[in-house]
Each structure stands twice: as structure tokens, then as C-alpha cells.
Amino acid sequence: MATRNTASSMKRRTFLTMTGAAAGAATVGGIPGILQAQQPPSFPKGTKLHLLEWVSFVPAADVELKRLGAEFGKQAGVDVTVELINFNDLNPRIASAIETKAGPDIIQFHNNWAHLYADGIMDVDELAEQVDKRDGGIYDIFRQGTFVGGRWKAVPMGTSPATFAYRTDWFKEAGAEKFPDTMDEFRKVGTELKKKDRPIGQAFGHSLGDPNGWAYAVTWCFGGQEVDKEQKRVLINSKETIEALKFTVAMWKDALDEGGLAWDDSSNNRAYHAGTISATLNGSSIYFVAKRQFPDIVKVTDHGHMPKGPAGRFYQMGPQARAIMKHTKNKDVAVAFVRWLMDRPQYDSYFAANDGYLMGPTPFWEKHALWEKDPKLAPFRDSVKFGRSPGWPGPPSRKASEALVKYIMVDMYAQAIKGMKAEDAAKWAEGELKKAYA
């Protein structure tokens, strides 16, 4: 009863003081101070909290998240439910939660969803700014995805970047001691590889991850862009885009696996593990699965950056973040839980469980021992510096989302690959983007 009385008498101010103390301890007191101060506050008995996230490609990360949820629940006296569902099912669940004002209290957002669902989620300025100040500043690419109309709408928790997983042995045989640094070198070595029936794998089907990963990034590498900064003028039909298209078509013929038009996000993983492709743009899941199941492949697998084009090196990227729903009846608990998860000890254990699949939201996590333990993961750590989101140089807005889900950029490349002239493909994309950005 004593606990209950204490808990029920706790007000938001008290709770904020406690978690504020925790933040202070994290900054000045080191780990012992953190552990001492960062006990989750307790709440009235029977308080429930529902967190909805995706099923990670790293099973250990899911196990750790559930453990953290249970630990918070135990310490705060809250009944915490951690629900994990397929990534593709998150959008309908979010829409239904916002429209019915019921369901999970906290939902994991990806990419620009904070822009899409800004009206259904709470402002979390205090939480995000705490992480921002404490850990050396949230990366711009994550800020753009979660900072809407001058307010933080979700707390960035990092991202799962993609780089090229490649076969070091086959690349050596094709004359490349390391992964090519430029697009020209990339095509050259790719041509040699394909001659030996070891093509590079790239998806151009309808799947939100890998196909867009190529379409947006390669366009930017060649200096092309969808729109201007204000997203008023569509700029896709440019000589830079046409160059990017011509390069991709040439790559397709000379170096890429021709199954790519039918691939989704998981096809290249399977092909790499089966030894039918020599390299592919992907998250680190290929590497982790190889570690567990294909010891011979993991020995000859390393990671390389997206090669530089005439305009530089870029990745298409967006943040993962936690958003607190406006409709939640447990705002204080939800805020406390998100804060607690982002506090260094908890985030550290979650980050370590991800084993390199998750890049932290701030430069603080670049110094984590995990990157030293396995230098093959270093390109994932560094990729965030080259990240851009659809809609660049403008924000990853609703309109950018529409262009993304219509696969306009992917289909521009896919049609060029199927034989449409590069100029016509760029013109087609211009017409479609004008409607999306109208």
C-alpha cells in the first residue's frame, strides 16, 4: 500500500524532476550515477502501456527490447506490452490508432512518418532535445524526418543503414583489392564479375527498401534531384538524371543480375547467401545471417560504401523514431518510458543487441566499442554522414511520401532498364512528380 500511495501521489513535476536528475547524472556522474538515478518512476497500480514496434531483422534486438519493457514495467509498477509486427503492417496500425484514438501508446515510426502523422502524435521537444544536447547533436538526417513545423514530433532512435555487402574473394579475382570508390570503377569491376557469372544484385521491383535505396541515391550521386528546396519546382528531368539513368542501364546490361526487376527487399539477401551475386546494397542483415548460417561466406564478406558519382556519395535514408500518440491516456508513463529507453544504459544494451544493425541517433554512438570489435561494420557507422531523404533538398514531406509510395523514382529506372529511352523515362518521371508535388 505504501508503494501505491507514493506512486499515486507522484505528479508530472516530480517525475520530470526524477528523470531530469537521471539525465544530469548521465552527463556528469558516469555509469554508476546513471544507474543510481535512472530508476524509472513508479505509477498508479494497474497503469498500462503499449509499445508497438517492427520485428527487427536481428532477433536478439527484439529479445532485448522485450526485456527492457519488462524491466521498466517491474521498476515503475506498470503493465508494459511490447508488441512487434511486420514493418509493412505498421502504417495501417498507425492510421487506425490515430483515427480511432485507441491502441498503442507509443509507436515506432520510420522515415518521414512524423510528417505524415504529425496531427496524431504528441510534441516531444523535451525528450528529443535532451538526447540532442546530451549526445552531441542529433544528426540532421534524423532531425529532418522527425522535426515538423518547429516541433519535435518523435524521438529519433537511429536507423538501419544500407551499404554494399560484397565478396572480397570474387572482387579480388576481378581485379579489385577493395570495394570501388567511384561509379566508373564500380561498373568496370561489375562487368568483370558478370562475365564470370557473378553479377551484382539490385532490386528494381515494388518494395520500399532496396529499390528506392538505388533510385534516389544514384540520382543524387549524379547531381540529379526530384524537386527544388521549396518543393515547388520539379527538377528531375535534367541532364544529371539522364546520366544517372544511362549509367544504370549500362550497369544493368554489363554488371547487374537481370532478376532485379522482379526482386523485393529479401530477394538479394537470398541470392547473396546462395552465392549467385557478388555484391548488393543492403542493411547488415546479410552479414548477420551469414555469421550464423554461412561461415564460409562471412569470411569473404566485407562492406563498401555507395561509390561516388560526379556529385559525390549519397545514401537514401530516414530515421527510426518513437512517437507518443496524442490519444494516449498514459502520457506521463509513455514519456517516462521513451526517456528511459533513450537513457544511455538502456540504449546501450539495445544498441549492443543490434550488433551493428542500428546506427545511433547522435555522434556519441560512433565511439561505441562495437564498431572496433568488428571493423567490417564501419561503413554502416559512417554512412549516416551521406544520408538524404526523399524530397531533398526540401523536407521529407507528405508530398515526398506520395512520390515514394508511387515508386516514381524506382519506376523511372525500371522503365529505362526495360528499354524506354533515358530522356523519355526522365520526362515520364517529371510528369508524375509534378502531380505528386502539386
Next chain:
Amino acid sequence: MADHPRHPIRQDGAASVAVAPAPVTLALPQARVRRSLGQLLEREHVLAGVLLAPTLLILLVFIAYPFAIGLWLAVTDKVVGRPGNFIGLENFRVNLNDAIFLRAFQNTFVYTFIATFLKLVLGMAAALLLNHHFRFKRIVRAGMLLPWIIPTVLSTLAWQWMFDATFSVFNWMLMHSGIISKRILWLGDGVLAMGCLIAVNVWRGMPFFAITLLAGLQTVNPDLHEAAEIDGANAWKRFWRVTLPLIKPIMLVVVLFSMIATFADFQLIYVLTRGGPYSSTHVFGTYAYEIAMRAAKLGQGASISLTLFPFLLVVIVFQLWYIRKND
């Protein structure tokens, strides 16, 4: 009046009237209510109304209400989290200028009509075969229903593997039998991918046709066939002149149901191609989902879905009219 003897007043006599007012006032209306309710339910139209009420309620809550909401959404600029404003037919105007929508429009009709036609032809052939006596007939009949019983997502995932660009079992067989030397990208070409989608839909839906038509075939009196045979009609003529006219009503109902389901198909296409490659296999269902759920434009998404409605209405009205006419 027949139940008066059971009335407490009459049983207790005049002296008891003063001491038993309460039971009198309670029992009298109960009995009357029971009697009048019984009489009421004996009226056919009232009983029909009562029996239909639960169904009507379910239809109102789960069909009419969502439909009305869909209609409203389609004429608003509703996005997730914001109230929608009435914008008239603007969403439909935008759709008509959208190349992907127009492709989805064309695909929906191609997919529906070809798949339904093939299901009817193959389903009829299977029903005619199953209508003969042979060993293990019951097992074969039950086995035929498997594609229809297995959840669509599960069976489609199996098909996805069979059409896989790298690991396709079809390619493996064709290559090992020397028929092809280069793999076929089943889902990598717009026309071929649409063919694959239709094939999987036919595989899944044909058993429904076969079993329903088989039920129809079993109602055909064998005497009619015998009479036709005596009159010199061959097998084709017996089928065309005797069987087909007799099972036409059930055939039309099956085609009607199938067309509605195929028009609104989503799972199969979403699992296999998600509308790709280059938006060549989008149908209304998949495109509406992308716009409503992934771009959060509920109004626009609803308008894409609703485009189906007038066409379905025409199909339904025509077929029901035709069935009634023949009745």
C-alpha cells in the same frame, strides 16, 4: 377470452377482489403481452421482419456504415489525423489524370475478366469430370478444395517462391528438361507478371467454381440425358442443350460472386508484385492501399476504391435481372 378461467379474480371469487389486487394487476398484462406477441408473430410479415433484423443490423453496421463512410471520404481531402473538407469530385479528377491509376483501371478489368472466364471454363470441366463415378472420388473432391481453403497469403507465398527470379522451380524444371537455356523472369516483366497473377488467381478460385457447379450438375435429372441420348444427341449437344440451361442460374451466381471477389482482389497481388514491376500490375485494391495507407491520403484512397462501385453495380444488377428473368 379463453384464458379467463385462469384469472385469479374469477378463481378467488368476489370476496378476494379486495385482498389480491397486486397479482391481478401484474398477471393480466403479462398474459396479454404473451398472447398479443404470439399473435403478432403469427403474422408473416412481422415474423419475417424479426428474423431478418439481426442480419439487417449486421449489414447496416458492417456493410452500409463503412460504405457510407467510404462515400464521404472519397469526396473529401481527408488525411490521417486531420478532419476532411468536402472537395466534391476533385479526387476523381486527380485520379483521371494519374497514369498509374489508369493503368490500375485497365489491369483490374483484364485481371477480373480473364481470370473469371478461365475459372468458369476450367471449373466446369473439373465439375463434369468429378460428376462421374470413379475410385477415390470423395478424396479427389475434398482435395480439390485445398487451394480455396488455404489462406491466400500462405499459398501466394509458396507461389512467390515458385516464381522467384533466382530459385524458381519452374525455371529449374524447364532448364533441366532442356526447354529453355536462360531463366524466365516470371515477375520481372509487366505482361508475364500479369499472366502469373491470373494463373494464381485461377488456381485458387477454380475449386469454388468446380464444387458449386458440381452441386448444380447433380440436380440435373439423368432421365433428361437418357431421353436426349435416345433422340440422338451427342455428348456436346447434351451438355449444350440439356445440362447448361439447367445449371445456368447457379452458374451465373458463381460468376457473380467470383467477379465481385476478383474485382476487389488485394492479397494475392500485394504479396506477389505489390503492383510492380514499373506499376504494371497495380489494380484498384493495391493502388488504393498505397495511397491511403502509405501516403496517408484516406480521401484519395477511398476515391480509388470507389471507382469499382459503378462497375460492380452494373454487373450485379444485370446478373440478378437475368437470373430473375429466367426464374
